Amino acid sequence: MIYILNKMKKNVFLIMFVLTYVPAYNKSASLKVGAIFHAGDENYHKAFITAIEDLKKDRLSKIELEPRIIWINSTIDSFKTAHEVCNLVTEGVAGIFGPANSYTRDIVSSITAKFYIPHIEYTYRQTEESKIWSNEVNMYPDNKYVAKDLKMLPVFTILNGTYVNITGFQMISSEKVPLIINTIEEAVMYDAVNHFKEALNVLSTKDLEIQPAPLACNDTEKYEIGLEVASLLRDLSRKGELTGHIEFDEEGRRTFNASIISFQLHEYVHTQNWNSQEGLTVLKDSDSSKNYADTIFSSKNFIVITKLGAPYVMEVKDGSTGENQVTIKDKKYEGYCIDLMHKIGELLKFKYTFELVEDKQYGSYDPIKKSWNGLVQRILDRKADLAICDLTITFERKNAVDFTMPFMTLGISILFSQPEDKEPNLFSFLSPLSTDVWMYMATAYLAVSLMLLFQARMAPGEWDNPHPCNSEPEELENNFNLMNSMWLTMGSLMQQGSDILPKAPSIRMVAGMWWFFVLIMVSSYTANLAAFLTAVKMDVSINSADDLAKQTKVKYGALKGGSTSSFFEHSNHTTYQRMWTAMNDAKPSVFTTSNDEGVERVRTGKRGYAFLMESTSIEYTVQKHCGLTQVGGLLDSKGYGIAMPLNSPYRTAISGAVLKLQESGELGQLKEHWWKKVEADPGCNTDRGGGGGADADALKMSNVGGVFLVLMCGCGVSFVIALCEFAWNVRKVAVEEKENSDVPSHRSLPSPSPN
Template sequence: MLIFIIQLIVHQFITCVTPLPPIIRIGGLFGANDTEQELAFHLAIDRINSDRNILQSSTLVPEIQRITDGDSFHTNKKVCSLLANGAIALFGPLGGQTALHVQSICDALEIPHIECHSNSRDMMSDHISINLYPKPSSLSRAYVDLVKAWGWKVFAIVYEDNHGIVRIQDFLKEAQQYDWTIKLYQFSDRPYRDIFWEIKMTKVFHVIIDVNRLNIFTVLKHAQQVGMMTEFQSYLITSLDLQTINLEDFKFAKTKITSFRLVDSTNPELYSLMTDWTQLASKRGLNNASKPTNLLTESALLYDSVKLLATALQDLDQSQSITMPSISCQSDNQWQFGTSLMNYMRPITFRGLTGLVDFDQFGHRSSFTLDVMTISDDGLQKIGYWSGSQTLQPLNISDEWRDNFSYMSLANQTLIVTTIINPPYCMLRESSKTKYGNDRFEGYIVDLIDELSKLLGFKYKFKTVDDNKYGAKNETGFWNGLIGEVLNGKADIAVVDLTITSKRAEAVDFTLPFMNTGISILFKKPTTKVTTLFSFLSPFSNIVWVYVLAAYVGVSSVLFIVGRLSPYEWDNPHPCRNEDFVLENNFSLTNSFFFTIGSLMQQGSDLTPKAMSTRAIAAIWYFFTLIMISSYTANLAAFLTVEKVISPIESAADLASQSSIEYGCLASGSTRAFFQESNISTFKKMWEFMKNRDVFVDSNDIGKQRVEKGNYAYLMESASIEYSVERDCNLTQVGGLLDTKGYGIATRKNSKYRGLLSQSILKLQETGRLLMLKEKWWKQKKGGGKCTDDNKKSSSVTALKIDNVGGVFVVLLGGLSLAFFVAICEFMWRSRKSTAGCETMCEEMINDLKFSFACQSKSKPGKRKSYEDNVNNSSYNTLSQPQVIRGQFTNKLDY
């Protein structure tokens, strides 16, 4: 005991007589773009040296070296030069591969290494280093808590490099237990907008972005360019420096952009530093250094790290005497006080620019606090905080913003829903028992609200609007109907077939449309059907009839010519009188026309072709008539059984151009406003007609009753017309849509319900649930499907055009050409055989042609010899040549 007391006294004496040296050198490693961080490092040293609350007898002297990331060789030389000059600790560099190299040197020589940047690794206890930046696993817990609070189930994560995926690996591990659907995207060398376009195509609305601070604005801008910066998208930025980015271009987009902030904006020391920034910069000779609007996280961490080192030096000085090192990288000598200095840093706790600074045994920040920041119309603002302390609730967010972000923020709330009784949207339930509350109602919007309540977890209570109006602004500037009840607080939301218009949107907010529609015309079906005297001509179009007539004339003419040319069509009418050299041809001009018309009528005739050529013509004509008659018969039955119904009006233009049929619309609603404000001449004319005749009605039911009475057209939304014509077979829709509009749910301005309801409507649309509800109430319930679609008229039966039957004409022409060719061959062959010794073949052919083209069946030729004679008498040349009888041809050819 006596020896221990003596050693303690000696140690205290040595400590008192050997205090810290007056100059303490610390090294700083900065890159070319780290101007603000370097200045914050200098300013922190100046504050320590000027306040004298810490290190009262020593002065910190910064030794700065600028390095290039990835240049390990020059980094090694500059680190060794700092240690040779007596630096007792190294700050930086701020990220990159060189940070690992610097740490390895400090570990080898036991020089404290203080880091202030995000990295992808958690340090071990044997490292002579400490990092004021929160470790990745702690930040991952913060991200998980925030995503859970927002209620995200499906989202995308986009990152820039491999370090990004390593930083969020703890987040991915924790996400597995929540059954989240996560899609990973890496920017790599592609433009950011290509990635966001892929995300948009997959219909993912929530995105976590892990990119370098310098690229955040570009990333968000590219998202905006592809339409991914709307009120339906939500973004979580992993960077802690979102407050330093200019978000002016995004604050009015209603996009939910969230991030964390480590810098404590309420710290008085931060306010003092920012106030004296310019003065302190000038003192350091940095007159061109502009004061930042918001301090970077790394700058604030560097400021706190200098204070941490100074406090640790003071504590170490009070416990033992230390000497300043002069370390050489070429030797194996280590600084004997390096580990002690690092051990004195870890227990230190103080409140700095980044909040509470304390560490665990591994040198990690433990009880830090992150501010939850989000974008609004006024810029980035704090909406809550996340605490890494084990004793506090991790995430605290104001109820207003939790409701704005959370998908289930309407849970256990009761919404008052105002509506109008209008089938099929909302109807009173038919029952033998008295119904109360929501059980009184049924219909499309009742089912719609029920589906939305299942998604969002809210309860609801229906009420009918007091004045039975949709909503219009009166002369006093107040809104009536559904819109008025939402504005005056009688209801939270209004839903029925409520059209989204610009004037209504000025007063209330609308969700995404749950149904698209447009104005159309409801009219009574005509009862008289149009018949015509020549309905039998309808199966063929006019051009086809012309072609058929041309084919008939052409085939008859060709048959006549070929019949005259072919020698096989000439016969002896009196076979028993061989001495009479008389030949007869049955295919005269009139007979040829009769033969073709008889075949066309499928009645036949007593004429039969004998030659190959004429038979070919007949065969191809039979084929032609077979196809044409079959097509005509098939189409005629449809035309005679389906008669056209002609409506007196076919469009809005027809309605505007006449005055015998009255037309009108609902007295209060978007349809009236459409015609009243339209600049189109047709619609302006219709508005003047309706206004002058006062044909407005108080409800759609009254309008439909007037239509059923006749001579009245009612203008209403096409969705309601579809419902009516499915049940009343006397009504029909005339023309197309006059405009395009949608039905939406009305909420008060800036209501928290709007975004949540819109997201849920989008989900119902994607899953097909909205279509199923429409099919249910339009075509199945309450008499749906009663009327068949008579509006198709005879549009399903159209006249056959030349494109339909053109092939048979081609076949006909081909057959005629073949028959004509065969006839020429026959003619030439017989002419060669019948040539007399004194005549040439050409003379004989000319004589035969003259005879063939004579429009008679019989004739008395001169030099022309009988084909029959040539056939029966092979010694034709020995006969005496008959005398030519000139004159008018008779019906027979006599020799």
């Protein structure tokens, strides 16, 4: 066919070549699309034709799809299937839809992959990563997402044996569904045709040739733009006409979208939306949902499962009677969580019965057994309506059960024992310098004193005239005898002066060097003494999680299978990963079966074990055991919540009650009541921290007792020396008087003068 297009502008005639197809830019462009059906696929065929007919009503579209339908009666006739696919390839189709049968579908996939022809599927398929062809697009949500997401969607909830909250999900999001569409697969087929047409419209706006040429199965020529069409089908994100948002992941698999529908009080209520990226999105509660929840609260006796753990739930052992005590198997229990549930019950006007979890576990997931334990398992088995204790809200648990808003905010911290009060050494003032240094200092003192003595004897300037009035004395005296030399060096060592000062240059040189030596040694001693006394008073080897991770002497652990262990196991922080490895490799095991066991290991570990647990539990433990303390700050931030089945109709109401209690300050009052009510261990100082202020940091007599002892010994020695001096002087005087008394007392006569 020859088209002659006459353009009046500039009177230019353009002659087109003989074409076997219509150009892509022509407004009446028609592209052939193939579809393969088997016996029993009549509904899929109707959906396919309906979609193409509806697309023809779009007058703005530059593309018109021309269907090429192939019917194959047998689903196992591979030869006929391959033959018919080759016929479609020969006709020059831009894409092939179907078939729905998995056996013949693989034959179509292999042939279309050879020629780059887009192959569009619309039914559920158990795909493998290695089997996804580059030209293949499955518009049905991939099994990877369907299998994972359906496990998280609740199907039904039995309430009190009377009311049944039936919950389902639907993929069809449009309210204007054609009458011929009866199944999800038919809706996917309808959207697949529209999605394929939209991709072709996008490519038609570019300078690309999208019209396929006739090919042959025995030839090597390919539909070059076919892979780009398939890629655009996966990259194009849009809202489908029937099945909601159409989006593919990086592997070319369509994600899953659904609407959660609940049948409540004889009507359907759209309660949530689900998609693979954002998870569950809760819609605003309708009046019917609210009325339904009110009906449940007024007629239901809630089974509340809990776990022992002070001060949340404790057994009453002293026989006391409390206002909110509950009875479980002939034993009475009380605690923070029991009081909290009582207040929530008063606000929402419902009754409850407490039970204890048998395995004494909070709830952790076993990937090998693919099951939960503890409180979470009881909720999943529908054997309890609520679970309340010190149960941490974690991502893993939140995927299995619902939680209310947190009734207590906390974080992980470190429980460690306080340093023991050790009696300081009597001569601790000598500790800043080692024994060798003290010996060298004494040797230096003696050596310098002797140098002063000998050099003073050699220096002429140190010899003085004892009688200044006599210009020619027979004798000279030197002040630097042994006692004076030692006195000068001792005075400067004690930072005191001396009335004896050197005059000769050589003696001054020795004295100056000694004073420089004394300056350095005394300054070093003073600084080291202050640091030594401070370190002795603090005596804290662990200040943070980093300190724990950097050392190996102090072992540390956590509750096995608890949220604290899970935090370290899944953390991306280098320090926490190193700590998790150290805890796993520790022999014997550093994990405990309960918090009480961990506290006991810290108490008996003699500062050789630290326990990682929630900060609120540490606050309570420190109040009870005076020998323990919290080290460092919080490693994370999380909360305790009340667990219940997924999609629970009473979650919003209970969360609202918790919020009211928080705003009114009753949650804070409850915590203060139960944390201050704890009975401390016998022997603990009830006024812990009461002697704070300046006295808390002051040095005690035990720190400086050695100095007083040195003073007393020195004074005693000086007194003994004084007595010795006195006795020696008395003896000396007595001897002198005796000698004087033995000499005869007479007057000497004058000698006779010579005649």
